[in-house]
Amino acid sequence: MKTDRAGFFKSYLLDLLDGVHSAFPDELEEIANSFPELIRPPGAPAEQQFLEKCRRCGACIKACPFFALKPVFKANQFDEGTPALRTGESYCRFCSDFPCVKACPSGALSLQNPASCRKIATAVVLADECLRRKGEPCQTCREKCDELAGAISYPDEAQPPKIDAGACTGCGACAVFCPAYPENAIKLLKL
Numbered sequence: 001m002k003t004d005r006a007g008f009f010k011s012y013l014l015d016l017l018d019g020v021h022s023a024f025p026d027e028l029e030e031i032a033n034s035f036p037e038l039i040r041p042p043g044a045p046a047e048q049q050f051l052e053k054c055r056r057c058g059a060c061i062k063a064c065p066f067f068a069l070k071p072v073f074k075a076n077q078f079d080e081g082t083p084a085l086r087t088g089e090s091y092c093r094f095c096s097d098f099p100c101v102k103a104c105p106s107g108a109l110s111l112q113n114p115a116s117c118r119k120i121a122t123a124v125v126l127a128d129e130c131l132r133r134k135g136e137p138c139q140t141c142r143e144k145c146d147e148l149a150g151a152i153s154y155p156d157e158a159q160p161p162k163i164d165a166g167a168c169t170g171c172g173a174c175a176v177f178c179p180a181y182p183e184n185a186i187k188l189l190k191l
Helices: 005-020 025-034 047-053 059-063 099-103 140-148 173-177
Strands: 069-071 083-085 121-125 186-190
Touching: 059 069, 059 099, 140 173, 173 186
Parallel strands: none
Antiparallel strands: 069 083, 121 186
């Protein structure tokens, strides 16, 4: 099996996230900061397949009752007009009826891919930005996550949160409500 550059990084990131990320927080933070991620809606297949199928019609964006999706506008012509999560502005609620998926006329979003209907990304803590590391009491990310997935815990009082990559759905609630300023202490990594 041929491994391309993206496959290599994905494999590397998954290894880091799978229990080793506490041993390499600096490397993980560097990776999270270097890639502006497009987090696709639930039901999206692998990126290449998604880009081939998506008509850029905006039906999924209009169907989201929480305005969690936006069209992508950037220099890359292949991504132009495709839907992505409004990371840092809104978060995915994983609606029980998946209106965004059902609105997709091309099949680019599909309920046939159950794994992508339960997990769209993984949250990563940028430890140096976390208020807890700066000595300020904060539990906002865990409070928001407990409402949805329960993937965040605190190892001790002065440490940043630990995210259970297996339980994290990538909804983005923790990132939206993170009060760290000027840099948000939580980023989402695409699967």
